[in-house]
Amino acid sequence: MVLVFKTNVDSISKVNRIAPKLNRLFPxxxxxxxxxxxxxxxxxxxxxxxxxxxxxxxxxxxxxxxxL
Structure with missing residues (x-):
């Protein structure tokens, strides 16, 4: 299934801060x-x-x- 969310993440640096946690928790x-x-x-x-x-x-x- 595809899940879609509205966020306030507005820069690559913020994505880079989130990425390790997403990858670790949801491999x-x-x-x-x-x-x-x-x-x-x-x-x-x-x-x-x-x-x-x-x-x-x-x-x-x-x-x-x-x-969404």
């Missing part, structure tokens, strides 16, 4: 950020419903994140 998940989109989209491909976990992780890291 089988493919993800990417679209920083050019007005909603700063985070897309994930996952076999599991991890919406709550992603929102919590982003909040802990200091970012806003809501499922």
């Amino acid at each position: 089988r998940t493919k993800w990417n950020f679209d920083l050019e989109d007005c909603d700063r989209i985070l897309r994930l491909e996952s076999d599991n419903d991890i919406i709550k976990e992603i929102i919590l992780l982003m909040k802990v890291l200091g970012f806003k994140c809501e499922a």
Whole structure:
């Protein structure tokens, strides 16, 4: 399933700060950020419903994140 989130991640340096945690906590998940989109989209491909976990992780890291 493809999960799509609106975030406030607005730079590559912030993506680089988030990346190790996403890779470690969700190793089988493919993800990417679209920083050019007005909603700063985070897309994930996952076999599991991890919406709550992603929102919590982003909040802990200091970012806003809501499922679309």
